[in-house]
Amino acid sequence: MSWQPEVDELQWRKQLAQQMGGAEKVQRHKDAGKLTVRERIEAIADPGSFQEIGALAGSGQYDADGKIAGLRPSNLVIGHAQIDARPVVLxxxxxxxxxxxNDGxxxxxxxxxxxxxxxLRLPVVRLVDGTGGGGSVRNIETKGHTLLPEMRVWQHVVENMSLVPVVSLALGSVAGMGAxxxxxxxxxxxxxxxxxxxxxxxPIVAHIGQQVSKNELGGSQIHTRNGVVDDEVDTEAEAFARARRFLSYLPTSVFELPPRGAAPAASADQQWLLAxxxxxxxxxxxxxPIVQTLVDPDSFMELGGKWGRALATGLARIDGWPVAVLASDPYHYGGGWxxxxxxxxxxFVDLAQVFHLPVVNLVDVAxxxxxxxAEKSGVMRSGVRALAAIYQTTVPxxxxxxxxxxxVAAAGHQHMGRHNWRYAWPSANWGSLPIEGGLDVAYKxxxxxxxxxxxxxxxxxxxLRxxxxxxxxxxxxVIEDIIDPRETRARLLDFVHLAARLRQPGQQAFGIRP
Structure with a gap:
């Protein structure tokens, strides 16, 4: 006698799981302009590559004979897949x-x-569309007791930040542990x-006297400008594309090196840099535009462009080699920190250090x-922590x-205790204080x-000038070399090829910061 009945039940259970919350709730979800979790997985993963784990998990309903009559599936779909032919956990x-x-x-x-x-040393991609671990207060009556908040998962969340690339897409209203x-x-x-x-x-915020909508309370226009979230996009498809692009610059884990992409056939015109x-x-x-001219065409992916705006940060490639780019933006407080x-x-510097990305820093720091x-904000505390982060780096x-x-901020243009590459354009000037600010004190x-x-x-x-x-x-x-701005990309090509030899895989450890 074969095990065909059990195999048939297995297939039936998997079909029930595919129904998710049921036709009515699925339709309501789609009417809100959102993809279902399974549509999202299909959209971000390479076709046919997703291997689900735990598809049978859920709450089964049984008839009088003990046969399954229905299933409310687990509301977390997990597995491994390929994204651009590289393995990830989804x-x-x-x-x-x-x-x-999360408690569901x-x-x-x-x-x-x-x-x-x-x-397994695989990148994590989280498609987040849920709330905290406690779920509804209805659980108090269901369970007959309250739960002491704990997050057993958090040990692994923290550890993964130092082991593998972690990407999270907020695709709905996320609160508590979801946030x-x-x-x-x-x-x-x-x-x-x-x-x-x-x-x-x-609804909870209303109890402290604040009547606000979901977007007024926590929309992307808030969190991409306070640094909680890196970027905002117009559609879910764009979010998936951004995630794929971000992962393309990074190794699968810290125990590997960032992969080199194809070298460009030609670079942007360098002539205009002279002026x-x-x-x-x-x-x-x-x-x-200066950054985009120096790196490989169309390779600059800015991260967090709407907060900390005196500094543009992003990933790019130079002759195919992935690099981390810092660039002062004088449009915001003159580039001052x-x-x-x-x-x-x-x-950002921690990201570069953890994943072995050489750093290119375009400096215009006031x-x-x-x-x-500034003093009330405690800028000096964050400032010296930033200096500490730079002086803890070992990447080229x-x-x-x-x-x-x-x-003092300019002293963080690179780690001065080790060899780094450094060039100045003829437009450069430096000192402990700008002349216009220090002159009135020194010559009062x-x-x-x-x-x-x-x-x-x-x-x-x-x-003095x-x-x-x-x-x-x-x-x-005091400065090693002054170069024609039009020669900068050639110097960066030299840098990335020398730096490629120096990159070392492995897990990083940081010392205490002030």
């Missing part, structure tokens, strides 16, 4: 079953998926109007933000000083004693 919340609440996942599926990623899972990522995305993220949703920096020190310029910029730098608001680093490098007595203080101040400034030429510093070997 997990997705099913909002059609109990609103995606049945058993330890969440723990299993995170542990699988760490132990925490999104934030605990190397890269996170929200969909405009479709995604919201909060500690607690509007890219204005002669007027008070004039601003756009940094992103406020607290948000410092925090952004820390997170120093730390100054003034009453190349700095191009394109204009200013002033103050001389200026005040002059018959014409304004004229005296101008004379002193002109005299003659001494601030980068060529004077080059004579003293």
């Amino acid at each position: 997990m997705g919340d099913d909002f059609t079953v109990r609103g995606g609440a 996942a049945v058993g330890d599926k969440l723990v299993h998926a995170e542990r699988m990623a760490g132990d 925490a899972r999104v934030a605990a990522s190397h890269y996170s995305v929200m969909v405009k109007g479709l995604s919201q993220l909060f500690n607690a949703g509007p 890219a920096i204005p002669r007027d020190a008070r004039s601003v310029y756009k940094i992103r 406020d607290r948000a910029t410092s925090d952004k730098l820390i997170r 120093g730390f933000q100054i003034g009453v608001d 680093w190349c700095s191009i000083i394109v204009r200013r490098a002033y103050g 007595a001389e200026i005040e004693a002059a018959q014409d203080p304004g004229r005296k101040r101008a004379e002193i400034e002109q005299r 003659r001494l601030t030429s980068p060529f004077r510093s080059a004579e003293a070997f």
Whole structure:
């Protein structure tokens, strides 16, 4: 006698799981403009590559003879798949079953998926569309007792951040632990109007007297500007594309090296870089076209562009080699570091260090933000933590000083205790303080004693400016090389090929930061 009846039941159970929360709830979900969890998995994974684990998990309903009559499946779908022919662990919340609440996942599926990623050394992609671990307060009556909050999965979430690339896509209203899972990522995305993220949703917030909509409380326009989430897109399809692109720059785990892509047939025109920096020190310029000119065409993927805006950060390729790019943006506080910029730098530098990405840093730093608001924000605390992050790096680093490098913040343009590549453009200037700011302090007595203080101040400034030429510093070997801006990409090509030899796989450890 064969086991065909059991095999038939197996297939029947799998068919029940495919129905998710049932036709009515699935339709309601789709009417809200959202894909189902299984449609999302099909959209982000290579065709036919998803291998589900735990498809039978759920709450079965049985007839009087003990035969299965129905199944409410677990609302977490997990498994492994291929994305661009590289293996990943995929997990997705099913909002059609109990609103995606994590306690509806049945058993330890969440723990299993995170542990699988760490132990198999595979990237994690989370499709998050659910709430915290406690679910509804109805559970109190169902269980007959309350639950003490705990997150057994969190050990694996934290460990994975230092082992494998972690990507989280917020694809609905995520709260509590759902929100925490999104934030605990190397890269996170929200969909405009479709995604919201909060500690607690509007009904709970109403109890503290705040009547707000979901978007007013936690829309992407909030969290992509405070640094909780990296990016926002218009559609789920764009979110999947961004996730795939992000992973393409990184190794499968820290025990491998970032893969080299195809070298471009040609690079962008470098000629215009000669006039890219204005002669007027008070004039601003756009940094992103400079970045895009120096790296391989169409390879720059900016991360977190709407927060910490004095610094543009992103991944790119140079001659096919993946690199991490930092670039000062003078449009925001003149490139000076406020607290948000410092925090952004820390997170990005850690990403480069963990995944063995050489760093290219385009420097135009006016120093730390100054003034009453800056001091109240605690910019110095975040600032020195940013310096510590830089001085804990061991990845190869190349700095191009394109204009200013002033103050303590500028001391973080690279790790000064080890060899790094460094070049300056003729437009560069540096010092402990900008002349216009420090002159009035250093020459106060001389200026005040002059018959014409304004004229005296101008004379002193002109005299000092003659001494601030980068060529004077080059004579003293303060700067190693001054280059024609049009030669910068050629120098970066040299850098990435030398740096490729120095990259070492393995897990990183950071010391304490102030």
